[in-house]
Amino acid sequence: MNRYLTRENAIRWAPLMVLIGLVILFTAINPAFFSQRNFARITVAAAPALMVAIGVTFIIVMGSIDLSMEGTVGLTAVLFCFLFLATGGTLAVGGWVAMPLILLLGAAIGFVNGLVHVKLRIPSFMASLAIGFVGTGAAVLVTGGDIVKIDDDTFRALLTWRIAGFPLMVYVVGGFVLLAWFIQSHTTLGRNFYAVGGGEELAHASGLNVRRVRIMGFVLAGMFYAVAGILQVAKLGQAESVSGANFMFISITSVVVGGVALWGGIGGVWNTVVGVLIVNVINNGMVVIGLPDFLQDGVLGLLVIVAVVLSTDRRSISFVK
């Protein structure tokens, strides 16, 4: 057998193959799909979801799960708007202060999430789901159900200012992806995520502080959710308590489609990038080929199942829970 055609390589590149396959499929049905304008549309749609998905990737690599993204994105988006307006309403004056503050807020939410999970020994699934609801509730409380708008041209430049056809936002997201990749492969924290996900007992037996690693994972995820919250505001120019809606399905689906194993230790940032693109290409492609509205959700679900079948390695596990 050719030495590049090994099973490992097949697994590694399967998600990318699926992505390329989808692009070819949609282009064949409607050549308009394959255009720079459409790709810009796809990347803008994918940008906030990618940040959420990257956040949750770290958690899933640890073998845990985080379902707090909708609440965290909603709350950070809303509070970002309030803070931004309170500090001058424009990036040029003092509005920029809101950005680091909101990142800290995201980290704080993640910290609480991690504490609840680790200290109270509540499974991450339940702890994060509950924290997510608290976040959404808090967002409703501060907005009173209203929509908060921002129309500052400098801030909206994230969406409107284009370099080589792609909005600034896409490059910002690219930067954060590189940061995430750096954390994953060049920091002790990133290595620890893999150690905990690959063998928690062993990580413990090697003298790692597993509880601290878990909490740090949630902190990191929270920060990425906050980035998503800010980008969501930049994209829509407004925020409300439901700004985070749908991110749970999209992000976790993307992570799995990209080939990150839900039981931990396998996959990483690049898998998630490909996974998010797959899901968004499907979403966008359905519109471009003119699939009726009412069919799109169902078809998305089915295509996701097909994508998971094609792009993940399920041979080594005997039981899937």
Place this chain on the structure above:
Amino acid sequence: MYALKAVDKKFPGVHALKAVDFEIRRGEIVGLVGENGAGKSTLMKVIYGAYQPDGGAITIDGKAVRFQNPRQAMEKGIGMVFQEQSLIPNLTVMENIYLGYEAQFVRLGVINWKAMAAAAKMQLAKVKLDIDPATVTSALSFAQRQLVELAKVLTLEERVDGDLVILLDEPTSVLAEDEVKMLFAIVRELTKRASFIFVSHRMDEVMKLSDRIYVMKDGAVVDVVPQGGATVEEIQHKMVGRNVDREYYREQRQKPFDASKVLLELDGISLPGRISDISLKLHAGEVLCLVGTEGSGREAILRTIYGMRTPVSGALKIKGQAVGAFNPQGAVAAGVGYVPRERKIEGIVAGMNVFENMTLSQMGRYSRAGVLNVAAEKALARDWIGKLSIKAHSELADCGNLSGGNQQKVVLSKWRSGGSDIMLLDHPTRGLDIGAKEDVYEMIRDMSDDGVGVILVADTLEEAIGLSHSIIVLKDGAIQQRFDCQPGAKPSLFDLLHYMI
């Protein structure tokens, strides 16, 4: 009626069964004894269909059979009563008994619980257990669970026409003396309907119950002893009787340790139910072996030193410093390294590569402000791959794909490269082939030369005797005896066995 002829089984690097002949007649109780790693459990797994032999034949009443899985073996009347309790604790007794065979009670998709309860009651009567079949299993005592397991296997009687062969794997290990007596009485009575294969470490019980005893060593049956045909000592001799080769354990490299330098001191350490009043000292360059049967407290001692368990009384000093808080981080920082028995679970992270595994316990050394110096990590891994001649294509090889011996070398270099000078080795040669074992022995001698103190739980008694400077024999969590093992004046196997059992 049930026979194995020249059955062979090989695993990568290990020849687990070598042309084993085994026969069991109707109504017979056959004992099966051997050291850990002698091939008992592999043989059992072949018999009940969990493994398929690589060579040889299995016959029932002269007809050749081949089992793809335990269920097919069960359909031929071969059942296994597992050592580790295999009942599902949150199900009721009757659900456990008929797990996978509910169909007989189902009509139109609905289970007739009354019929199942009645049938289960009948099975329980066979083992003289008078409990409500609707009891949740976790509410039963260990002895009761053992009987339920037996009752579960006895359902074969109704399902299978031919004879039954029932395997009992260490059925007495969790039972008290009168419970053992009761179990034996039941087994003897059941020989009217079934033959039994009885595996146990407790030699006296095997001698008492079995009609014939198969003695295994290194994957082969070395003798078949009829009841009363040999004493306990004679059988033990057959089990271990190989000429201990002094070369093999690198005895010529054993040098006196530095008695003036105490690395580790345990004083009256107790963990209720595991170990009591353990006091010992480990010196620089010393190999100290803990010897005892399974559950004698060897592992608990290692885990206490490593900080995974907190003793309720007693004091632990590492290099003169009393340990206050017991946790692995503290132990690692103090220079303790731990090579656990379950290499796959606690030894290496499969999926992480060689250098990532090596620096796992010492990432602080290879990072600044949390950013890793990957180049330095790789250099370290390359260095140790060369030093220990680890067979991996490079430092980027996935540790999960390495052979057992090479995985063990990665684990050892993880600790050695981090400067650990107190090494706790739990069965470091388990599952390794001879060549890899010798490499490990060589590494242990190297460590002694470097002034490392080693606490070893060996895979066999010979290994313990061959490698150690001193041996501590444990039984039921307490120290029985201490031996000095200077080359040329080492204790014999029987000296140790005497205190173990």
